[in-house]
Amino acid sequence: MASEQEIEDAGQLLRDGGIVAMPTETVYGLAAHALDADAVAKVFAAKARPSFDPLIVHVPDADTAWSLVAIDQLHDGLHGLPEVLTQAFWPGPLTMVLPKREFIPGIVTSGLQTVGVRVPAHPVAQQLLEAAGVPLAAPSANTFGGISPTRAEHVTVECDAVLDGGPCETGVESTVVGFDADASASGVVVLRLGGTSVEAIEAVVGGAVAVAKPGEKIASPGMLDRHYAPRTPLRLVDRIEDLDPASLGNQRVGLLSLRGEQGRGMGFAAAEVLSPSADLVVAAAQLFEAMHRLDRAGLDLIVAQRVPDRGLGRAINDRLRRAATA
Known part of the structure; x- marks a missing residue:
């Protein structure tokens, strides 16, 4: 676990324009001073990230978030929603996309007039934000499109420091929401x-929410069709039992499943079980780590089975679908 001195030193690096890998409760992020365009450019370069994919700005509290955005520019009737969501989900894995203040560099928002903001719950992230004293733009600390890191040792991009905060509790990126009265x-x-989860958000706002389709106009990180992908090709299936062994040939194939009951006797070279008890919260926390292990196993193919499409299962299936997109 990162020491107080390491966190203080990392805060100074960030103020000086460096980039630092930091833990959050979702995944490890590659952080830069969000108001320093040159520093943010280093993040794009380290990740080989396309400039049209906007970044999320991490802040220590809601008051700091409100200083970066212009809620009054939202459509009438929507002004109260950010505060409602803040009270329910911050600090935590929820990002809100809101109209930005003019001083936020365009490189952070990819030229959009909106910015994603969130308050992370991880104690090391909170300590780093305090030590740095500036908002931090921080996408996941992996090469663009690859598997997101959920442990310090998963961070392979070049940066000035890596802060170890242990394994990430949530294990998938934050939910991102925007606001549209129509x-x-x-x-x-x-x-x-x-x-x-969508269900948790709906319970708080008292009505149905819409879910954007992948590939629509990019308004937030994580909207590209192919994302979160291992180097090893991944095939997504509904049922392992329906898989034709002949279609696998002589390949070394790994299995990623929820409970581990499926695929016995089918000769998989490696297998990862997300949650023997089918707990989708546990499964979400284990997803990227399991993908990392399979990606290092010298396989020709990973077969992944969809999980129940409810709660955090919807986020798990979303990541698997994007990882499987050619």
Whole structure:
């Protein structure tokens, strides 16, 4: 676990324009001073990230978030929603996309007039934000499109420091929401499924939310069709039992499943079980780590089985579908 001195040193690096891998409750992020365009450019370069994919800005509290955005520019009737969501889900794995203040560099928002903001719950992230004293733009600390890191040792991109905060508790990226009075009964649109479930959001806002389709106009991180992918090809199936062994040939094939009951006797070279008790919260926390292990196993193919499409299962299936997109 990162020491107080390491965190203080990392805060200074960030103020000086460096980039630091930091833990959050979702995944490890590659952080830079969000108001320093040159520093943010280093993040894009380290990740080989396309400039049209916006970043999320991490802040220590809601008051800091409000200083970066212009809620009054939201459509009438939507002004109160950010505060409602803040009280329910911050700190935690929820990002809100809101109209930005003019001083936020365009490189952070990919030229959009909106910015994603969130308050992370991880204690090391909170300590780093305090030590740095600046908002931090921080996408996941992996090469663009690859598997997100959920442990410090998963971070392979070059940066000035890596802060070890242990394994990430949530294990999938934050849910990203935007606001559109015409899109749903509640006015809330889920732009990216993630660590806060759609059902939990609907319970708080008191109405149905819309879920954006992958590949729609990019308004937040994680909206590209192919994302979160291992180097090893991944095939997504509904039922392992329906898999034709002949279609696998002589390949070394790994299995990724929820409970581990499926695929016995089918000769898989490696297998990862997300949760023997079928707990979708546990499964979400284990997803990227399991993908990392399979990706290091010298396989020709990974076969992944969809999980029940409810709660955090929707986010798990979203990540698997994107990883399997050619």
